[in-house]
Amino acid sequence: MNTILPTTLVGSYPQPDWLIDKEKLITTSPPRVRMKEVWRHRGDELVSAQDDAVQLTVRDLERAGIDILTDGEVRRESYFNEFANALGGLDLDNPGEVLSRLGNKTLVPRVVGPITRSESVFVRDVAYLRSQTDRQIKVTVPGPFTMTRLVMDDYYHDEEALIGAYAEAVNGELKDLKAAGADVVQLDEPYLQSNAEEAKVNGVSAINRALDGIEGTKAIHLCFGYAYVVKEKPSGYSFLAELEDSAADQISIEAAEPGLDPNIFESLPSKMIILGALDLADHAIETPEIVAARIRAALEHVGPDRLIVAPDCGMKYLPRDVAFGKIKSLADGAAIVRREVEGT
Secondary structure (H helix, E strand, C coil): CCCCCCEECCCCCCCCCCCECHHHHHCCCCCCCCCHHHECCCHHHHHHHHHHHHHHHHHHHHHHCCCEECCCCCCCCCCCHHHHHCCEEEEEEEEEEEECCCCCEEEEEEEEEEEECCCCCCHHHHHHHHHHCCCEEEEEEECHHHHHHCCEECCCCCHHHHHHHHHHHHHHHHHHHHHCCCCEEEEECCHHHHCHHHHHHHHHHHHHHHHCCCCCEEEEECCCCCCCCCCCCCCCCCCCHHHHHCCCCEEEECCCCCCCCHHHHHHCCCCEEEEECCCCCCCCCCCHHHHHHHHHHHHCCCCHHHEEEECCCCCCCCCHHHHHHHHHHHHHHHHHHHHHHHCC
16 A cells, blocks of 8 residues: 555445436435435346446556545445444434534434444355455444434433444444454544534544444544535535544545645644545546646645545535546545655
């Protein structure tokens, strides 16, 4: 792996059309409950097809020159629902309804009993990914704070107890995923940004409970939402500096599409910054020089030993050829700046 300016994904990669009905996927909001109708296969055939899709994703990432690989979340309907819906204590057949961060009514799991995790959700996924590459690998799990924003609580009626239950489930999962071979574990916490005032009360404590005792590299992914879904994005984060007190080593920040002022990186002096350097709202493929310019701007505020380069967010809504072109430019742009830093 490149030790200066390594590259990675922070979320999804496009699923093949033979695996998923993308028209059904893109005509609804990211699902919070079941959405089995999007898959083109069932049962064991679906598992086999998903394995094939992981292999394609790994080969794409390796060909592009990405350093820290994921499986592109190609087994998931959304970043959220596969893990969240696998937990005990939920009624998925009679879902509740909450407002999304865009203010839209959204069907969500309903908590009707203690949140429990009877077995690992992603351990097979990590073990399979580990078998497909000798590069470092990362796995993403929805964070406890975000999961509490996307359920209807008909059981705990206590914010701290609900967050604690989710944090315990996530903590157990992360330990299993590390044991299965994950080099990096990442919590997806987009609702820290959209629910900043609530997050200031218990967001960091929820993260720290989820990461307690987890060895190795730990990341937090923040974003303003999928570019396909969220059309207008703010130019700054309302919850970011608070993560300096978190147990995470890396903070992923969406920077390219919103044109984020890189001054904001100085609010996290002890953290690695995962720089979002690909604008996913624009299907035009950035040149490596554009990516390099975004990296150079960040390096005015973060040392090269503290910067990782990635897309802004998940890429699942992009055409596959566009997504590959973008990650190839991401790796090539990072290589340009790496040579400049190293003087080679």
